[in-house]
Amino acid sequence: MIIGIPKEIKTLENRVAMTPGAVASLARRGHTVLVEAGAGLGSGLSDEQYAAAGAKMVDAAGAWGADMVIKVKEPIASEYQYLRKGLLLFTYLHLAADRPLTDALLASGTTGVAYETVQLPDGTLPLLVPMSEVAGRMAPQVGAHALEKSQGGRGVLLGGVPGVPQASVVVVGAGVVGSNACKLAVGMGAQVTVLDVNHARLQYLDDIYQGRIVTMASNEANIRKAVTYADLLIGAVLIPGAKAPHLVTRDMLPTMKEGSVIVDVAVDQGGCVETIKATTHAAPTYVIDGVVHYGVANMPGAVPRTSTYALCNQTLPYALRLAAKGLDALREDCSLALGLNTVAGKLTFAGVAEACDLPLTALADALA
Template sequence: MIIGIPKEIKTLENRVSMTPGAVETLVRRGHTVLVEAAAGQGSGLPDAQYAAAGAKIVGAAEAWGADMVIKVKEPIACEYQYLRKGLLLFTYLHLAADRALTDALLASGVTGVAYETVQMPDGALPLLIPMSEVAGRMAPQVGAHALEKSQGGRGVLLGGVPGVPQASVVVVGAGVVGSNAAKIAVGMGAQVTVLDVNHARLQYLDDIYQGRIVTSASNEANIRKAVTYADLVIGAVLIPGAKAPHLVTRDMLPTMKEGSVIVDVAVDQGGCVETIKATTHADPTYVIDGVVHYGVANMPGAVPRTSTYALCNQTLPYALKLAAKGLGALREDASLAAGLNTIDGKLTYAGVAEAFGLDLTPCSAVLA
């Protein structure tokens, strides 16, 4: 198979989908790999390393002209021109929060396999986990920066100092993002509260932190109370492949402290904060009702070398299956088949169909 690795062009997105080591593995399996010039530069991976691994260095159009394109982020509007029937696109798609991209994929007939909806029998999301770990660990870090007075925040140090209380961090969601956010916030010395609907997750966190965090059932009353004392709220709620529910609502903002900060890691799925909107690393925050909102939709792109290697470690085994067998890989691997979102103009993922009121074609029907 001919495999294309385009350069990511989203604002300040410096990740690349495959490392030179991964390219070498693909080439050794008999595949042709086309890497767009400078695709790995932002991650400290020069073209020479890809060429040495057996890749051909090409322009954007040639990389996109491959049988399968492997990316990191979803195509943006200027890349829609490359979408076509017969193209197998393997990347993060987050379609439930992007009607324009959904329409473009359906109109073009692209076979879109989304990292974030590949799902194991136990419900685990193996291709979302590494970036959720990175984003979760970054959330207290960027939140602490946003709390600085020069950034519009309250001027509070997350860990405080002797004689001065530490900041209060509220994490909404105790999954991969939330548990990693809690870990770093505790390590930075903050007072941490975690809310979740899954009692087993709260039990787990209570056990490992042995009273160093507060756990609370996630419901409207408890969230409403928690945001009033929070210096930093971290949104960490995920419904696989579907739009995130608005748990922090617009009417809660006036009850929050002036200069408090919201970091909504769920923004690429629409956000679990009603007032969140996607921002960029170049212009990451805005203020509503005195509350600083951080809505960068590609947070791991700020630490591209770590993120690139973490992502590629998980995506390469699936990329090898797709390269070897194409759609046959989906028929043989139910977890990978769960990643199928679009094919031949048909929408095959229920969460996206529900988000936009579109017709759903079951994955089993198109792979039969």
């Protein structure tokens, strides 16, 4: 198969889909790998390293002209021109929050396999986990920075100092993002409250932190209470492949402290905070009702070296299967099949169909 690795072009997105080591694994199996010149520079990976691994260096059109294109982030409007029938696109898509891209994929007939909806029998999302870990650990860091007075925040140090109380961090959601955010926030010395609907997750966190955090059932009353004392609120809610529910609503904002900060990691799925909107690393925050909102939709792009290797570690085995067997890989692997979102102009993922109010084609019928 001919495999293309384009350069990521979202604002300050420096990750790349495949490392030179991954390219070598594909090339050794007889695949032709086309890497756009400069694609790896943001992650500290040179064109010479890719060439030495067996890649052919090409321009953007060359990389997009491959049988299968592997990316990190979803195509943006300037890349829609490359979408076409017969193209297999393997990347994060987040279609539930992106109707224009959904329409472009369907109109073009592109086969879109989304990292974020590949799901193992135990419910694990193996290709979402590494970036959720990165984003979760970044959330307290960027939140701490946004709390600085020069950034519009309250001027509060997350861990406090002797004689002065630490900041209060509220984490809504105790999954991969939430548990990683909790770990970093506790490590930075903050007072941490975690809310979740899954009692078993709260039990787990309560056990491992041995009283160092507060756990609360996630319901409207408790969320309304928690936001009033939060210096930093971290949104960490995920419904696989679907839009995140608005758990922190517009009317809750006036009850929050002046200069408090919201970091909504769920923004690429629409956000769990009603007032969140996607921002960029170049202009990451805005203020509503005196509350600083951080809505960068590609947070791990700020630490591309770590993120590129973490992501590629998980995506490469699936890329190898797709390169070897194409759509047959989906027919043979139920977990990978759940990654299929669009094929031949049909939408195959229920969460996206519901969010976009579009017809759904059963996965079995789409793969028949």
